[in-house]
Amino acid sequence: MQTPLRRMRIPYTSPLPPPLIHPRSANTAPGAAAAVATFLASAPSPHLQPTPGTYKTISPQKTVLLTGAGISVASGLADYRGTAGTYTLNKTYRPIYYAEFTANHEARKRYWARSFLGWTTLHRSRPNATHAAIADLAELGFVSSVITQNVDSFHRAAHPHLSTLELHGYLRATVCLTCRTEYPRDQFQERLAALNPAWASFLEDALESDALETENPDERRAKGLRTNPDGDVDLPDAPYSTFRYPPCPHCLADPALKVEADADGAWAPYSEGGVLKPAVVMFGESIKPEVKSAAEHAVDEAGRILVLGSSLATYSAWRLVKRARDRGMPIGVLNLGGVRGEESFLEDVIGTGSRGETGVRASESTEKVLPMVVQRLRSEGKGSHS
Ligand SMILES: [Zn+2]
Numbered sequence: 001m002q003t004p005l006r007r008m009r010i011p012y013t014s015p016l017p018p019p020l021i022h023p024r025s026a027n028t029a030p031g032a033a034a035a036v037a038t039f040l041a042s043a044p045s046p047h048l049q050p051t052p053g054t055y056k057t058i059s060p061q062k063t064v065l066l067t068g069a070g071i072s073v074a075s076g077l078a079d080y081r082g083t084a085g086t087y088t089l090n091k092t093y094r095p096i097y098y099a100e101f102t103a104n105h106e107a108r109k110r111y112w113a114r115s116f117l118g119w120t121t122l123h124r125s126r127p128n129a130t131h132a133a134i135a136d137l138a139e140l141g142f143v144s145s146v147i148t149q150n151v152d153s154f155h156r157a158a159h160p161h162l163s164t165l166e167l168h169g170y171l172r173a174t175v176c177l178t179c180r181t182e183y184p185r186d187q188f189q190e191r192l193a194a195l196n197p198a199w200a201s202f203l204e205d206a207l208e209s210d211a212l213e214t215e216n217p218d219e220r221r222a223k224g225l226r227t228n229p230d231g232d233v234d235l236p237d238a239p240y241s242t243f244r245y246p247p248c249p250h251c252l253a254d255p256a257l258k259v260e261a262d263a264d265g266a267w268a269p270y271s272e273g274g275v276l277k278p279a280v281v282m283f284g285e286s287i288k289p290e291v292k293s294a295a296e297h298a299v300d301e302a303g304r305i306l307v308l309g310s311s312l313a314t315y316s317a318w319r320l321v322k323r324a325r326d327r328g329m330p331i332g333v334l335n336l337g338g339v340r341g342e343e344s345f346l347e348d349v350i351g352t353g354s355r356g357e358t359g360v361r362a363s364e365s366t367e368k369v370l371p372m373v374v375q376r377l378r379s380e381g382k383g384s385h386s
Contacts, residue, residue: 016311016338019363022350026362032334033372035356036306039063039332040142040373041382042357044303047328051300060303062144063332065134066320068310070335072152074128074367076121098285101277102177105269106241113243115278116192117203119185122152122171130308131158133370138162140374140383144302147295149310149317151280165294167287167316169280176248178257178273188246188276195244195266247274287316299324306332308366312340321345332360334369 025031044060069077100107131154137143138159145163148155151171155164173182193200244266251259251274259274261267267274281287295316299305305324312318318340324331331345339345342361349359362369377383 014340016313016340017342019335019338020342020346020350020361021363022346022359022361023353023355026356026360026364029364029368030372032360032362032364032369033376035360035362036332036334036369036373037376037380037382038356039304039306039330039360040137041377041380042304042330045328045330045358048303049326049328051327058301059144062302063142063304063306064144064298064302064324065146065306065308066310066317067130067134067146067148067150067155067308068312068317068335069150070309070311071130071366072125072128072150072154073309074130074365075125075152075154077125077152095283098282100284101282102275108245108275109243110240112192112245113196113199113238113240116189116196116199116243117206119171119189120203120207123186123189125152127154127158129367129371131155133366133374134308135159135162136374137370137377140377142377142383145298147298147320149314151278163298165291165298167281167291167295168314169278171278171280173279174276175279176251177275177277178251178259179248179254181248181250182279183249183276185278191246191265195246195264196242199243245276247271248276292316295320296323299329300327302329304330304332306334306360307339308334308370310335311338312342330357330359332356334360334362334364334366336363336365 021027023035026035040063048060096107096111101111134143134146134155135158138161143162145165146155146159147165147167149167151166151168153166153170153172155162155166172185174185174188175182193203244264246265247259247261247267251257252261257274258270258272259267260271299320300323305321307321310317312321321331322341322345325345330349333339333342333345339361343350346359346361350361352358
């Protein structure tokens with residue numbers, strides 16, 4: 001039995017094991033690309049178990065992709081645990097927890113102030129070579145769907161026709177904790193700017209100085225600003241308590257609710273509800289049951305799983321790979337650095353002579369390797385549209 005805590009999104013703090021490499025030739029980017037290409041183009045595994053329940057393995061020849069923060073680093077966003085990751089560089093960084101956000105007005109001010117500063121960078125950043133390669137692989141007929149832990153909406157932008165399940169929600173909207181109405185984050189940004197003119201001019205200056213504009217995380221850090229994977233910015237000693245945020249317009253207009261705003265339209269602390277939250281699954285918050293089962297469905301309808309840029313540190317992602325393993329699906333992992341539980345995921349294939357048919361593990365960057373995989377598969381005439 002799982003405890004309720006284990007179903008929540010929680011940071012994983014134990015050390016990760018050193019990366020395994022399999023097959024041995026996958027220790028360079030071209031070698032990894034060859035192994036991943038073999039993995040994707042192989043016949044379905046004879047060990048694939050039928051799925052219990054109602055789901056059917058609709059596409060045993062296709063691969064479901066599970067992506068994490070590592071694939072968005074090339075778009076200028078930090079990841080959590082990479083060499084320039086938020087947890088690696090900033091030991092004191094602590095993401096906001098759901099319970100804190102829902103209960104504490106001060107915590108919300110701090111969250112929204114940081115989010116206000118980080119939004120422009122996130123909003124201007126674009127999908128990168130990894131996302132483009134995923135679109136190509138889908139076009140070639142190798143991918144059944146994508147499950148992502150990322151909240152940056154890059155997958156939808158890069159491949160709108162390939163099904164993407166956003167396991168941890170998305171930053172492009174806010175959601176009301178009382179009435180569950182969603183609003184575009186863009187419009188919310190304008191409301192935040194109007195309510196916080198001093199912060200808005202600080203942001204303007206920061207944007208003008210290119211501190212937020214640069215794609216180079218080192219330069220950005222040198223200018224004292226850092227965008228975290230959840231789209232916010234670190235600003236030591238900022239007067240967060242001065243920040244103001246608006247209530248849900250729908251709840252504010254409902255006379256039956258005690259949701260109030262001050263003269264400027266900022267959420268009044270004596271309100272009961274009408275609080276807007278980013279439409280992401282915060283740490284300590286449970287994933288919606290329908291999202292959880294859709295993710296399981298996405299795993300069950302594919303014949304193999306390829307993890308891209310994730311250390312599987314969150315339980316929800318780790319569980320999906322375990323599910324794939326329990327079903328006898330070949331597992332591929334392309335991630336710089338260690339991955340939680342990788343010895344057990346790959347124990348059956350490590351040491352075998354496979355060229356990648358039964359499993360791949362490489363510690364290389366996806367934006368380097370995945371376009372090479374596409375090129376290889378195309379030149380070999382593999383795939384349905386080649
Ligand atoms: Zn509402």
